[in-house]
Amino acid sequence: MFKEVIREIEKANKIYITGHINPDGDSIGSVFGLYFALKKIGKDVLPILSNYSSVFSFMPNISDGVESVKEDEYDLLICVDSSSKARLAIKEEDFNKAKTVIMIDHHQKDMPYGKVNAIDSSLPAASELIYNLVKEMNIEFDETIASYIYMGLMTDTGSFNYASTKPSTMRAAADLISVGIDFSEICKKINDTIKESKLFLIEKAISNMEVFYDGKVRYTFVDYDTISALGVDEEDAEGMTNYLRKVENTEVAVYVRGKQNGTLKVSMRSNGKVDIAKIAISFGGGGHVRASGYTMNLENSTYEKEKQKLIDLIGVNLNDDFSG
Ligand code: 5GP
Numbered sequence: 001m002f003k004e005v006i007r008e009i010e011k012a013n014k015i016y017i018t019g020h021i022n023p024d025g026d027s028i029g030s031v032f033g034l035y036f037a038l039k040k041i042g043k044d045v046l047p048i049l050s051n052y053s054s055v056f057s058f059m060p061n062i063s064d065g066v067e068s069v070k071e072d073e074y075d076l077l078i079c080v081d082s083s084s085k086a087r088l089a090i091k092e093e094d095f096n097k098a099k100t101v102i103m104i105d106h107h108q109k110d111m112p113y114g115k116v117n118a119i120d121s122s123l124p125a126a127s128e129l130i131y132n133l134v135k136e137m138n139i140e141f142d143e144t145i146a147s148y149i150y151m152g153l154m155t156d157t158g159s160f161n162y163a164s165t166k167p168s169t170m171r172a173a174a175d176l177i178s179v180g181i182d183f184s185e186i187c188k189k190i191n192d193t194i195k196e197s198k199l200f201l202i203e204k205a206i207s208n209m210e211v212f213y214d215g216k217v218r219y220t221f222v223d224y225d226t227i228s229a230l231g232v233d234e235e236d237a238e239g240m241t242n243y244l245r246k247v248e249n250t251e252v253a254v255y256v257r258g259k260q261n262g263t264l265k266v267s268m269r270s271n272g273k274v275d276i277a278k279i280a281i282s283f284g285g286g287g288h289v290r291a292s293g294y295t296m297n298l299e300n301s302t303y304e305k306e307k308q309k310l311i312d313l314i315g316v317n318l319n320d321d322f323s324g
């Protein structure tokens, strides 16, 4: 799968790797896993990273991440875990300085923007693609590379519990564990530790919850002023759908939050009957059948109207019984 990718990497000297804005564990895991692997074989490579949640601060040498490109020109940009060019973490001017662009991704309805595009939407995590790439390049996994890739697999599969998890994902994880990484610590730091401010955000999200269609849809909204007053960092304000979607009989959970830049970010989770990638794409966003999102377009509209459109569209799709 990676023949052309590897040919471009071999040709290149100066390389940057980027993921998506609001980086999640898979974005950070795939960027840094590949970064440390390419560094190991002597490439002049840097990871692009900005505005990441402090949850990831414990990961080894995460401070290697840079926000922008120093050079006027560089050989290769590798973009991982982002289905659209618009959502890349790299600045547009820095994107344009790359002589060649490679895209490596696993989202539904990717819009290829690379010269070489390695896309497999059957995989649960971009980090599984990076695992396969590093293996195909015969680069030996060390603890740092393995920790990042494992972290990406773990976070995008709900600790290997989402239906998207494949036997190959488990095999990759087993292989990475055999390197001797502290996978238990990675899980504890990421899944089982929150700041107290986040506990109060959860309280707000739950008290603002609205229920539609006999409890099949649970919706919550927290505005930016509230998030800010609670002292929750923007990067740490995600994840409220996790609580809503646990409630019995829920099919779709929606969390809308205000961002500092004045926009409203919609985050959706489906328990499997409703294809929410389709819904997010129709609003200009994207994602996966069970996890998707978009930014509400409030030009010529209002929050209330956009909210109603979303609830209506979910309602139309509730009886689809798509099994994803
Ligand atoms: P989250 O709810 O965690 O922010 O995002 C869930 C999934 O939806 C992720 O896989 C993410 O890539 C995708 N997603 C979220 N927001 C957007 C968006 O604005 N545009 C696109 N294309 N995908 C999004």
Ligand code: MN
Binding pocket: 026, 027, 081, 106, 124, 125, 126, 156
């Ligand atoms: Mn991903």
